Amino acid sequence: MKTELPIYIIIIPFAAAFILSCLAKLRPRYRKFLVLLATGIPMALTFFMLEPVRKGVILSYWLGNWQPLNGWAIGIGMAVDPLSLFMAVIIGVSTFLSGVYSFRYLENDHGVSKYYTLFLLLTGAMFAFVFSADLFNMYVFLEVMTVAAISLTIFREHKSGAIEAGFKYLITGTIGSSLVLLGVILLYSATGTLNLAQIGMKAADWNHPVVIFAFASLLTGFGVKGFLVPLHTWPPDAHMSAPSSISMILSGVLSKTGVYALIRVLYFVFQAMHLPAVQMLVIVWGVLTMVVGVIMALLQHDFKRLLAFHSVSQIGYIITALGLGTIFGATAGLYHLLNHVLFKCLLFLAAGAVLYRTHTTNLSELGGLVRKMPWTFTFFTVGAFSISGIPPFNGFASKWMIYKATAATGFYPVTMIAILVSTLTLASFVKVLYSAFLRKPTALVANISEAPFSMLLPMGLLSVGCIITGLFPEAVIEKVLSPVAGSLFVPGQYYAALFGHSFLNIGPTFSLPVFWQPLVWLLTFFLILVGLLFFVKLSKAGPLKSAGSLSNESGTVFTGGESAANSNPGADDLYWGLKHVFAPLFNWLRKAHSGVINDYAGWIVWTVVIVNLYLLIAL
């Protein structure tokens, strides 16, 4: 029974997508129910697999019962190892929350049944992608995923820029997929098999140019899905024009499937992480992604575009940590991956709630939402503090581990850059907090109210997730991440599970003498806060008697004689001191992101060339 679970998880969303497209006239109530079932059941089924996988069993399944013959894979295999399951749980929970969120969010759109058809296709394809143990199958589902995501990006085709965003995504996504296909073909010609495990069991012959070319093509191809700079040109447009429930999936989950594929390629198929040259490549790539992403984010004036560039930047952290090739680094990277899913989904949903009520995501037009949407503000603040790495939220715990992992392996400059990028992230989110939520209300937000409950609920759950993963880092690492990170270093287990050998080797672990313990800090913090409140109470009666407070009834602040309308600075040039000094760098980067699809396609091709040349020389 358990071994068949993966196939059910894949079939249910696909079948529901088919049914929904046949029953386009279905009543909205039943449609919602069907979507809830089709995302909820796979999510529940992934939970059923937790127990066996935690015990060390890797579930494998051969489609049509085409078992391997004499150690040679004939049919299509599926395998659920800790890494796949980790991704599957993330996909299950996020798609479910996205489904719940979209019910109210899409109430004014037309063609909603098409939306849900595509959404369920996307869900099923993502599940299939992470369960598949067959390289060509991965490519197929990558294509299903990409096509569904492109169509969802242009779901609101009447919005300006939507078609352009879809077109960009189409071109860059296709080039990326073609590169993946190229890599798959080359590997097939070199090894005669498409099964991940079977390719992995043959030690990669790094002197063979075909192997290097295949490796570079796969890295670049999956890099397009995972937002690596300079392959990151499609997400900003796509995230901006897609509905927020899809932006959340694109940024929070779809990009992680790219990272997942990179992990599979690096750690399982090629087992390349012990090579210093590959480590260097991945780390430099990660750092580049981190830096370019955050600088571009700092220059944005659109809520969702800014979030999209931050996704790029945070993926850089994950890739860098995974590129270290140590168990500590891998754990840190996976921790940040998990956290990024939580806080980035949360932030996109908050942006969506703002868009839903105000019909704009332009930061210069928004303002003073804290009064109107207090819950959205609270959840957004949790997300913003998490992504900026403010203790005790989850972003800090994982970033702390990444700093420690990079410093421990001697990559000190990487640690410095990561700390700087984290501060830049904070600056950029302060800008959003200031201009959208905290500053004086603008005319636009005069008559708006809080987002509906069905939109607040997913945000609330994700906020709780951010806080829990932040407060219990050691428990999260022990219960969730250690098995996953350990499995990356014993790929033999994965091969053995598919081909029926027994393989008993437990992955490496680590222990630290000093660890960040948020609970201790938080308890201290609250004690001190209570102490301060005691002084405040004391001032109500007794020697420190306070005269109370007085509300300024006219509601004005001191503007030095300027009219109030002209004294509400926007976010356009908030950090001009910084921009002024670094203008050459910022302008160069801004110009480089020309928006011309030919340039972006060229960047991808150049990346393949450079990665190939580097690997040919360095290996």
Next chain:
Amino acid sequence: MLIYLFNVLIFPGLIFSLAMGLTVEAIDRKIGARMQRRMGPPILQPLYDLLKLWGKKMMIPSHIPRSLFSVIPMIGLAALVTVLLFLPIGAKPVFTVTGGLLVILYLITIPGLMTILGASLSGSPYSSVGLSREMVMLLSVELPLAINLLTVAIFVGKAMGTGIELSLAQIYSFQINHFALFTDWRLWPALFSFLLILPAEAGYSPFDLAEAETEICEGVMAEYSGRNLALFHLAHRIKTFVLIALFVALFFSGILVSGYGLMVNILIFLIKVLLMMLVFITWVRTSTARIKIEQAVRYFWTYPLGLSVASLILVWVTSV
């Protein structure tokens, strides 16, 4: 448990930090005035100021959520006070197995962040200028500060053979057992860079851009009054103390440590901190004028950063 409560609420926690905030202010103002050939206020003036502000009515513009506006300064102050528990004040720090330098680096940004959020909320145009400057200063100072902390960590780690030592408790006991770190020439650039950063991080002239009274009406504080303002002022002074205490703990832990018990050591530590403050905050403050924000950014991205990087490279390539 009782010891923990004592540590958190009295020493080196809440009461001690409040006292230190007032002491720092009193000495800074008195000696600063003498440096400018003024009489200066009486030594208890900071306490009078605090009590007076505390008793004043708070004016809060009506468009602001009042509770949020008032809780922001408290969060900033409380987060700041927790840093003191990570610092070795005359003895090993209270928290030895949690955190380390990276945690301290992040915790000391929280008060600044809270100042920025409070300023955003106030809706004053002066505040938005102030918060922009505060954030840009934070961005400029963070990188050299982080490099300095890591340089020290790498140095001690190399000397102890543990790779990298991010625990302040270990850095402290290393200095007690071996030598104070300011005696090693390779750390001098980092030390100087830290000194250049101090006034900016603590918000004193010539880098008091965010609160420029004469120019943008106290900037970030423009709409704060009464008790909230008193809390912000206290936090400012406590932050000064925390930063100098961190500096002293990193570089000057190993000298003048007596065997006469804890109280004497604490006293010696405080004297070190106050002397450092007089030289590198008060003296600098009284003899310079405020600079512009783009000048400050350019300055911090050249000299302090260059010194920090130089120190890092020296420690990296040489063996200890």
